[in-house]
Amino acid sequence: AQSVTQLGSHVSVSEGALVLLRCNYSSSVPPYLFWYVQYPNQGLQLLLKYTSAATLVKGINGFEAEFKKSETSFHLTKPSAHMSDAAEYFCAVSETSYDKVIFGPGTSLSVIP
Amino acid sequence: DAGVTQSPTHLIKTRGQQVTLRCSPKSGHDTVSWYQQALGQGPQFIFQYYEEEERQRGNFPDRFSGHQFPNYSSELNVNALLLGDSALYLCASSLIFSGNRAYYNEQFFGPGTRLTVL
Numbered sequence: 001a002q003s004v005t006q007l008g009s010h011v012s013v014s015e016g017a018l019v020l021l022r023c024n025y026s027s028s029v030p031p032y033l034f035w036y037v038q039y040p041n042q043g044l045q046l047l048l049k050y051t052s053a054a055t056l057v058k059g060i061n062g063f064e065a066e067f068k069k070s071e072t073s074f075h076l077t078k079p080s081a082h083m084s085d086a087a088e089y090f091c092a093v094s095e096t097s098y099d100k101v102i103f104g105p106g107t108s109l110s111v112i113p
Numbered sequence: 114d115a116g117v118t119q120s121p122t123h124l125i126k127t128r129g130q131q132v133t134l135r136c137s138p139k140s141g142h143d144t145v146s147w148y149q150q151a152l153g154q155g156p157q158f159i160f161q162y163y164e165e166e167e168r169q170r171g172n173f174p175d176r177f178s179g180h181q182f183p184n185y186s187s188e189l190n191v192n193a194l195l196l197g198d199s200a201l202y203l204c205a206s207s208l209i210f211s212g213n214r215a216y217y218n219e220q221f222f223g224p225g226t227r228l229t230v231l
Contacts, residue, residue, distance in 0.1 A: 032218055043117070043203055043222035044156070090155050094218045100146070100169050101205075101220055103155035
């Protein structure tokens with residue numbers, strides 16, 4: 001069964017510092033992987049998706065993620081944190097292009113001025 | 114182009130009551146999925162509708178049911194409400210494949226309906 005784990009329920013970084021949010025998945029087939037962001041009292045917005053085309057995926061707002069099959073990881077990074085990046089981030093996996101999407105528990109990112 | 118819309122925004126019910134939540138998908142989308150997001154947790158998949166039929170279902174009891182209409186809009190019904198049903202209910206729409214382009218299960222989410230059960 002597919003599943004997602006996110007190491008660190010809360011991450012704090014200083015403004016301008018590197019953002020690294022960790023995601024590991026389990027899947028019986030090559031997965032589709034996603035990162036979503038959720039701002040307070042809002043729905044989820046797609047940051048980026050991995051669909052096997054390239055292992056390094058660039059998304060919106062300067063975020064990117066690298067798919068590492070050997071480590072079953074899909075960590076999210078951003079070179080320089082901005083105050084507006086403070087939000088909840090969810091990693092998600094789907095085994096096919098039409099299968100249910102399974103979400104991780106989320107990581108809350110705080111950005112310290 | 115309107116995105117995914119959900120109604121109502123907030124809802125307060127008492128235990129044992131029934132509730133209906135509504136969702137209109139993004140224009141052009143034909144698949145609707147429903148998720149339950151408890152406070153401080155990730156969204157949990159409830160079920161997915163395509164061509165007016167429930168195509169997949171998560172680990173939720175039969176108290177949770179749904180419907181999709183010919184215009185692709187959808188309803189989520191929950192019967193015999195429990196305190197534990199209090200959560201944010203998210204609707205997501207998607208388009209799996211159209212013409213020569215695959216959309217890789219990219220889900221577009223609505224703002225959610227906050228359900229409180231007292």
